[in-house]
Amino acid sequence: MNILAPVRRDRVLAELPQCLRKEAALHVHKDFHPRVTCACQEHRTGTVGRFKISKVIVVGDLSVGKTCLINRFCKDIFDKNYKATIGVDFEMERFEVLGVPFSLQLWDTAGQERFKCIASTYYRGAQAIIIVFNLNDVASLEHTKQWLADALKENDPSSVLLFLVGSKKDLSTPAQYALMEKDALKVAQEMKTVQRLPSPGVLCHLHSPRA
């Protein structure tokens, strides 16, 4: 018996872009090295029963907008009142990819120093790390390096996906924004070096709430 509500229509992917199709994945070809094939099959997602699960952790200074980012993605809402996250919060977003049920676990961690200890116990086993900073607060960008270092202590730097996300774009002037964007791209470049990936391993995304 299926007790879950149907997956939201915009979370159903019936077709993948060409570059993500099976034919494009070299490791599924017969003559590919078995060790690589195995490694590709092992890591990316966990499985609970018939469900595939990926874990994403969202880290960054207090009040940079982590909860708002998750709420916009999961519920399409924006709340201008600040309510600090205590420890961690959790959202589960269900998808259907080519007919296969898939869940994204989103872990919203507290930015406040006194909750860091609790929050960091949830870092382990992430497939993606989203590091958020405030585009109007250069210190929050500087601190992303420490957030990354802490998150990587619990995860495999060579396989985890990193996203550096700037928030509160609506509050910055074009000049401030241009400056911050330059600095953010530099930090993203440094993160890529820390991760020691041959290809771009960090995506830098600058975000503002829709009114």
Ligand SMILES: Nc1nc2c(ncn2[C@@H]2O[C@H](COP(=O)(O)OP(=O)(O)OP(=O)(O)O)[C@@H](O)[C@H]2O)c(=O)[nH]1
């Ligand atoms: N103007 C504007 N305000 C934002 C934006 N994102 C978040 N805020 C506001 O910033 C405050 C903090 O947002 P949260 O999402 O709670 O921040 P957080 O990073 O989860 O904070 P902690 O739980 O303390 O770590 C709230 O008052 C939000 O409304 C944004 O893009 N633009």
